[in-house]
Amino acid sequence: MLRNGLEPWHLLIVAIVVIVLFGSKKLPEAARGLGKSMRILKSEAKAMKDDGATRPATAPVTEARPAD
DSSP states (O other): OOSSOOOOHHHHHHHHHHHHHHHHHHHHHHHHHHHHHHHHHHHHHHHHHHHHHHHHOOOOOOOOOOOO
């Protein structure tokens, strides 16, 4: 069933359904919102990656034993 993957006519049908559901007036607003969300996600992922790379590895915490 999915051996051929997506063909151009599949994408055309998806585009028509999106236009019918959202209407042509709402599409630019929806695309803008999606782009903004993707930029936020990308910047957060980069910040997490940078935070993990710059944070030094901590040594395991050992409990101090009282002197007998």
